[in-house]
Amino acid sequence: MVLLESQIKLKTGDIAPEFQLLGVDDKKHTLNDYSSYQGILVIFMCNHCPYVKAKVDALNELYEKFGDKIAIIGINSNDAKDYPEDSFENMKKIVQEKNFKFDYLVDDIQEIAKKYGAICTPDPFLFNNKKQLVFHGRIDNAMKPDDIATEKTMINNIKKLLVGEKIEKDFDPSIGCSIKWIEN
Structure with missing residues (x-):
């Protein structure tokens, strides 16, 4: 397992890159499908990572609190050939x-x-409702799978987004397993 900290490529204010991806509902989804929401949360995740597994309750809490206002989208980019746990069938x-x-x-x-x-x-x-990046980073401050969160970073930032407050710390790196890239 390679442990990495998220890096900055998109900067605050940058527009979310478009996509057209297959969902576990067997339908194609595009970024525009979520334009009626007050914001969009894109989370790169997978099935097997212990750091993602530790966030299952937090992910479900985000949906329960904000799913009607914020589109929440999980995207699995891992190499399913070398990591069959992350296959589309296992995603389902x-x-x-x-x-x-x-x-x-x-x-x-x-x-x-x-x-x-x-x-x-x-x-x-x-991202806000104009698809501009407002925050890139952690879900909470539990940085190891066994840690207990004492600060709900993403919940706090979504609340600020929804009331039009500026998110002061717009990058607060997440930590987790590396995306498993396809070998060329």
Whole structure:
């Protein structure tokens, strides 16, 4: 397991890169499908990473609190050939097992992860209703799988977004397993 900290590629104010990806609902999803929301949270994640597994409850809490106002989109960009736990079929199983209500999409050629500059799982990006990046970083301050969160970073930042407050710390790196890139 390679542990990485998220890096800056997209900067605050940059527009979210477009995508057209297959979801576990067997439908194609585009960024424009979410234009009616007050914001969009894109989380690069996967099935097998212990750092993502540790955030399952936090991900579900985000959806429960904000799913009607903020589009929450999980994107799995891991190489499913070398990491079969992250296959599309296993994504469908995880959604059922973990009771995810948000869209979970597959980036099987890894183009979208590269456009966003995602390098770890989880790697969250929060955009406003104009698709401008307002925050890139952690879900909470529990930085190891066994840590207990004492600050709900993403919840606090979404609340600020929804009331029009500026998010002062617009980059607060997430930590997790590296995205498993396809070998060329």
